[in-house]
Structures are given as structure tokens and as C-alpha cells.
Amino acid sequence: NAGVTQTPKFRILKIGQSMTLQCTQDMNHNYMYWYRQDPGMGLKLIYYSVGAGITDKGEVPNGYNVSRSTTEDFPLRLELAAPSQTSVYFCASSHPGGQFFGPGTRLTVL
Amino acid sequence: GQQLNQSPQSMFIQEGEDVSMNCTSSSIFNTWLWYKQEPGEGPVLLIALYKAGELTSNGRLTAQFGITRKDSFLNISASIPSDVGIYFCAGPNNAGNMLTFGGGTRLMVKP
Numbered sequence: 113n114a115g116v117t118q119t120p121k122f123r124i125l126k127i128g129q130s131m132t133l134q135c136t137q138d139m140n141h142n143y144m145y146w147y148r149q150d151p152g153m154g155l156k157l158i159y160y161s162v163g164a165g166i167t168d169k170g171e172v173p174n175g176y177n178v179s180r181s182t183t184e185d186f187p188l189r190l191e192l193a194a195p196s197q198t199s200v201y202f203c204a205s206s207h208p209g210g211q212f213f214g215p216g217t218r219l220t221v222l
Numbered sequence: 223g224q225q226l227n228q229s230p231q232s233m234f235i236q237e238g239e240d241v242s243m244n245c246t247s248s249s250i251f252n253t254w255l256w257y258k259q260e261p262g263e264g265p266v267l268l269i270a271l272y273k274a275g276e277l278t279s280n281g282r283l284t285a286q287f288g289i290t291r292k293d294s295f296l297n298i299s300a301s302i303p304s305d306v307g308i309y310f311c312a313g314p315n316n317a318g319n320m321l322t323f324g325g326g327t328r329l330m331v332k333p
Contacts, residue, residue, distance in 0.1 A: 116264075143319065154310060154323040155265070162319055170320065202264050210255050211312075211321060213264030 113138050116214035118203050124220045125193040133188040133217050135203030143206040144186040145170075146178065148199040149216075155202065161186055193221045224249050226311055226324035234330045241298040243327040245311030254294040255312040255321070256285050265310055269296070303331050 119134045137144065142163045147155040147170075157170030161180040175197060177189040186205075190197060198221045204211040228245050235241060245254070253272055257265035269280050271287035271294060278285055282299045298305055308326040315322065 145321075154325045156323075157320055160320060168319075204264075208318075210267040210270050212267065216262075216264050 115139065116203055116205055116212055118214035118217050120217060122218045124222060126222060127193060127195065129193050130191050133201055135186045135188070135214060136184050137205040138184065139205060140183060141205035141207055142183065144180065145204040145211065146188045147202045147204065148172065149202060150199050158188065195221050197221050224313065224315065224322045226313060226322055228311055228324035228327050230327060231325065232328040234332065235301055237301060237303060237331055237333050239301055241301055241329060242295065243309060244293060244295045245324050246293045247313065250291040251313035253314050254287050256296050257310045257312060258307045259310065260307045301331050303333050305329060306331050
């Protein structure tokens with residue numbers, strides 16, 4: 113199993129640009145999550161999904177959108193990038209024993 | 223909402239020393255999770271605790287689920303340089319569909 117994979121690893125955006133962060137898991141987990149981690153801080157939940165077709169807001173959803181058309185994929189969309197969205201983004205999937213994280217996408221908005 | 227407070231925020235220790243860190247909450251958790259994050263990587267699950275009073279080991283790591291269910295401790299014995307990283311505690315909400323993370327304890331080990 114590859115586990116949780118994320119692309120791209122790094123990205124620089126200009127203010128107002130849009131992009132999609134990709135996340136895929138091959139463990140057949142129903143639950144998937146998107147977090148952001150600012151420098152020196154813990155993780156904050158952006159959105160989560162309990163299964164295909166179902167998504168819910170987390171702690172900091174503003175400025176982001178998600179979709180879950182399949183069990184495997186959970187892309188995160190930024191429509192109008194802002195400097196405040198400069199962060200490292202982690203996708204995760206879970207089973208009852210805990211969450212498993214991808215390697216992260218480092219996003220800089222200039 | 224639920225909040226988890228970790229202490230200390232950072233530690234700088236000598237190789238071979240034992241390390242102790244903790245995580246506290248004002249509300250009860252039914253599960254405690256401990257993660258380690260190395261630079262440039264995502265968090266990796268180290269230990270999961272499911273029962274108050276439970277003591278679980280993973281190699282040189284030992285974690286305990288506090289009796290009050292409002293705290294948890296992680297100990298690392300005989301630290302080595304590869305123990306460097308940020309250690310996060312986390313706990314699920316009552317529905318079990320979201321995790322709350324603590325702010326992390328940054329561990330640095332001097333060879």
C-alpha cells in the first residue's frame with residue numbers, strides 16, 4: 113500500500129490564483145481529512161469527509177472547498193489564494209485505530 | 223470546543239537522557255493518540271490509548287492514559303538523536319469523526 117499520497121509537494125501561487133491540492137489513499141478508509149499547519153503550530157482541521165459524497169467543515173474552512181466523489185480521492189480547492197493561506201497542508205485518512213497522514217504540500221502565496 | 227494543552231513547548235536534552243511530556247484538557251477524552259512529526263514530513267502515529275489508566279509501550283516510548291481521562295503522558299527513555307521531532311497529542315471528538323491536536327512538544331537531542 114502506498115498509504116496517503118499528496119501532490120504537489122511544493123507550490124508557489126500569486127494572490128488571487130486558484131489551485132487544487134490532490135490527496136489519494138489506497139487503504140479503503142471512509143474518513144478523510146485536510147489540515148493546515150502554520151510554522152511552529154499544531155494542525156488545524158479545514159474539512160473532513162466520512163465517505164464518498166459527504167463532506168463537512170472543520171475548524172478553519174473559509175477560503176477552501178472540497179469534494180469527495182470516490183472513496184480514494186479527496187481534493188482541496190483554493191479559489192482565490194491569499195497570503196494567509198501560506199501553510200503546509202496535510203491530508204489524512206483514518207480507521208478506528210488512528211489517522212494516517214500524507215507527506216504534505218507546502219504552499220506559499222505571494 | 224475541545225482544546226489540548228501540551229507541555230513543555232520545547233525541550234533540548236542530551237543523548238541518553240529520559241524525556242517526559244504531557245497533554246491536558248479541560249474536557250474528557252475517550253481516546254488519546256500520540257504522534258511524532260519529523261521535519262518536512264507528516265505526523266506518524268506512535269501510540270494509541272483507549273482506556274483510562276492504560277499504560278502502553280512502543281519500544282523506548284511509553285504513554286499513559288490518565289485516570290481522570292483529561293490528561294496523557296508520553297515518556298521516552300534513553301533518547302537518541304533520531305528522536306528529534308515534534309510530538310503531538312490528539313483526541314477524537316465524541317462522534318469520533320474529528321481529531322483535536324495539541325500544540326506539540328518540540329524535542330531536540332544533542333549527541
